[in-house]
């Protein structure tokens with residue numbers, strides 16, 4: 338049986354306690370994961386603190402950037418191993434991970450290496466009473482040891498999205514991957530060693546949240562800042578933990594994102610984009626569209642077309658090139674998603690397609706498979722329209738008027754993402770400007786430029802990461818004033 342160890346101070350560390358990692362595809366145990374206790378988290382934080390003062394802390398920006406380029410190349414060199422590990426942990430189709438998860442995992446290091454090399458800081462000349470003046474300039478310094486708490490849906494991508502900029506800025510990290518997806522973060526430890534990243538710069542501790550590695554990292558006084566992606570309620574707990582020592586947090590949390598489809602849209606493009614935004618990664622994308630508003634003249638046609646496309650999705654093993662829908666991450670998560678499927682029926686939804694567990698061949702019957710599901714017939718007040726489900730499902734409702742749909746899209750506690758589909762560019766700008774979300778796409782979805790700000794409003798998040806915005810979180814900006 339494969340064993341997944343912690344990565345602390347450049348070494349792979351076993352502990353006396355392991356937990357099982359099961360495949361979402363067939364339910365079989367695929368690895369035993371060594372759970373970090375307080376002692377291992379202490380060791381990881383200590384290693385990260387020591388590394389700040391070691392060779393890592395003495396590198397120039399250009400030298401650090403070179404090392405991060407080497408990390409990206411190291412991931413690409415072992416692309417197939419990362420791909421296999423990510424798909425084994427998540428069950429996601431290899432066709433998806435090959436194009437999104439692994440390339441982005443590598444790109445996150447290159448992009449932020451470039452950002453730190455190229456971003457200037459401020460300079461001001463200040464007049465003084467003696468007429469000689471003063472010069473003010475700002476410098477960025479690392480914030481220290483960053484605790485990185487990660488989810489399971491895009492494990493390598495979302496972890497490196499934080500580790501890339503954190504290291505580019507000269508910090509060191511203690512990463513706590515999701516208990517569901519321990520493999521790629523660990524494999525990255527091997528790459529760090531291979532390319533010569535000094536020991537202690539990148540540390541990984543495995544385990545759960547409360548009374549386990551997650552809590553030990555976020556409550557550790559040696560951790561200077563915490564960055565988190567995951568569920569909103571977990572983010573609240575982490576924010577409380579960070580209050581001790583007044584430590585900064587960056588929180589990327591849940592969403593209940595609307596898609597708005599106007600009758601004048603490019604129908605086929607809107608259909609294709611919506612298929613991805615609802616069903617990609619089996620709906621386990623925080624940017625996904627779980628609420629669809631379709632303008633009444635094309636409502637029936639769009640529902641019918643989405644149903645047809647959803648029914649053509651091919652569930653299957655990750656390595657099958659035909660597969661475009663994997664299982665949910667776990668049986669526990671499937672229980673949550675199914676509870677919404679049951680709730681929708683009980684509330685009187687029209688189940689356009691899906692609504693349950695698919696028949697799978699016997700060898701896959703132990704996996705956490707679920708049917709792609711579309712509902713109509715429920716209103717904005719229903720829990721199906723208000724609560725994040727995080728599954729391959731969406732509620733479609735008609736609308737009649739622009740102001741009405743803006744108000745309905747905004748009437749929610751979340752504010753992460755929105756997609757607007759229309760050929761009328763004036764309307765696109767007008768609506769985009771009024772939507773309460775950190776990310777608005779027009780005639781697209783998940784079109785990501787890593788230099789742009791990423792994050793949510795309301796209960797979807799605090800802070801923005803991406804491009805120079807990541808520098809705001811991962812550095813301390815210091816002003817130096819020189820009297821002439």
Ligand SMILES: NC(=O)C1=CN([C@@H]2O[C@H](COP(=O)(O)OP(=O)(O)OC[C@H]3O[C@@H](n4cnc5c(N)ncnc54)[C@H](O)[C@@H]3O)[C@@H](O)[C@H]2O)C=CC1
Nearest residue numbers: 487488514515545546547551552567568571590591623727
């Ligand atoms: N916005 C996003 O990107 C994501 C949102 N989710 C949402 O979260 C739901 C549940 O997924 P989970 O992975 O269970 O999310 P979660 O928020 O429970 O877990 C995310 C990470 O936080 C850790 N964690 C949990 N409790 C903690 C605590 N008290 N202190 C420190 N660390 C803690 C977990 O071990 C994991 O590494 C999903 O159903 C979905 O609604 C999940 C993944 C990504």
Ligand SMILES: O=C(O)/C=C/C=C(\O)C(=O)O
Nearest residue numbers: 490498621622623624785
């Ligand atoms: O950074 C990205 O491009 C992707 C972000 C996706 C999420 O945060 C998510 O699905 O959880």
